[in-house]
Amino acid sequence: MILVTGGAGFIGSNFVLEWLAQSDEPVVNLDALTYAGNLDNLRSIADDRRHIFVHGNIGDATLVADLLSRHKPRAIINLAAESHVDRSIHGPEDFIQTNILGSFRLLEAVRAYWSGLPDKSDFRFLHVSTDEVFGTLGPDDPAFSEDTSYQPNSPYSASKAASDHLVRAYFHTYGLPVLTTNCSNNYGPLHFPEKLIPLVIHNALNGRPLPIYGDGQQIRDWLYVKDHCSAIRRVLQAGKPGETYNIGGWNERANLDVVNMLCSVLDELQPRVDGKRYSDQIAFVTDRPGHDRRYAIDARKIEAELGWRPAETFESGIRKTVRWYLDNADWVENVASGSYRDWIEKQYA
Numbered sequence: 001m002i003l004v005t006g007g008a009g010f011i012g013s014n015f016v017l018e019w020l021a022q023s024d025e026p027v028v029n030l031d032a033l034t035y036a037g038n039l040d041n042l043r044s045i046a047d048d049r050r051h052i053f054v055h056g057n058i059g060d061a062t063l064v065a066d067l068l069s070r071h072k073p074r075a076i077i078n079l080a081a082e083s084h085v086d087r088s089i090h091g092p093e094d095f096i097q098t099n100i101l102g103s104f105r106l107l108e109a110v111r112a113y114w115s116g117l118p119d120k121s122d123f124r125f126l127h128v129s130t131d132e133v134f135g136t137l138g139p140d141d142p143a144f145s146e147d148t149s150y151q152p153n154s155p156y157s158a159s160k161a162a163s164d165h166l167v168r169a170y171f172h173t174y175g176l177p178v179l180t181t182n183c184s185n186n187y188g189p190l191h192f193p194e195k196l197i198p199l200v201i202h203n204a205l206n207g208r209p210l211p212i213y214g215d216g217q218q219i220r221d222w223l224y225v226k227d228h229c230s231a232i233r234r235v236l237q238a239g240k241p242g243e244t245y246n247i248g249g250w251n252e253r254a255n256l257d258v259v260n261m262l263c264s265v266l267d268e269l270q271p272r273v274d275g276k277r278y279s280d281q282i283a284f285v286t287d288r289p290g291h292d293r294r295y296a297i298d299a300r301k302i303e304a305e306l307g308w309r310p311a312e313t314f315e316s317g318i319r320k321t322v323r324w325y326l327d328n329a330d331w332v333e334n335v336a337s338g339s340y341r342d343w344i345e346k347q348y349a
């Protein structure tokens, strides 16, 4: 039995689906179902007895202690978080509550449970973090390695950095067998349409502008979500407690290039009815405050020590992603209803 937190979100739901496709080991899935969590993501395993969904907060110490003593997981994968940088700029409070306090309370409950286990060294707490904790890079700087110092620039990345430090401290102070992964930007199926790639696909198909912050030359590394899931499984299986592992796709791209690529795949797979190109919808908007210029991941450690490499190229991953959104318009409609629809209508009023 493993416990996954945040398993109704983008990466979490992909992880749970992939896990159950690869193994018979059951999963307890603890998720608060914020705007970003959606049970529709888990529709295909609704009747699968290996999946136990629990609606709740990682910061609820009583609930977490009860889940741990009842299900006795051998590992925890912590994916629950507030994850959207723009939202952290407009309202950092939720990020402090979940990413810092929530992670702290989770760690405390886990420490109490773990200290009573007969085989303490077999247990794992795997914490999923981001490359954004490392700050920003110049065009010629070497990519972030596991030894790069933390320099977070947004409330989101600062809150993730704080939780990473707590996780590290629980290893050094209490001996809790932790693993931390720092990954680059994920993309793929089940991605909430507020993030760049699904937002562009969604807006393109709905005839809306495709917003590009500033000059669009911000560079990110892109990782197909299923590659990320296989990397987490590999780190869980073979990672050394106390170590951190960078996970990247070896795909550095400028945002504008990503959007142009999405437009040309859409032009091919679902051309506009008026015969124009989707790239005509591109609209440059004021840059995000404190917008990091470049992130790049050096993922050589996980390859050398654990033998993991991503399976997808950016071209193959993007094509699969666009195809998925075209085939799952009902999912997009569903998650983009309610408060999110009100929010997006306001952006494009």
Ligand SMILES: NC(=O)c1ccc[n+]([C@@H]2O[C@H](COP(=O)([O-])OP(=O)(O)OC[C@H]3O[C@@H](n4cnc5c(N)ncnc54)[C@H](O)[C@@H]3O)[C@@H](O)[C@H]2O)c1
Residues within 6 Å of the ligand: 005, 006, 007, 008, 009, 010, 011, 012, 030, 031, 032, 033, 034, 035, 036, 037, 038, 056, 057, 058, 059, 078, 079, 080, 081, 082, 083, 084, 098, 102, 128, 129, 130, 131, 160, 183, 184, 185, 186, 187, 192
């Ligand atoms: N998406 C990316 O590109 C990316 C890149 C690097 C790291 N990460 C990290 O990976 C993790 C998952 O990211 P994601 O993109 O799937 O995020 P997401 O926003 O899609 O999903 C987060 C999930 O956590 C749940 N959640 C939020 N607060 C909670 C709480 N207090 N208790 C329990 N559940 C709660 C939400 O309901 C949601 O289901 C996060 O820790 C994020 O920082 C994401």
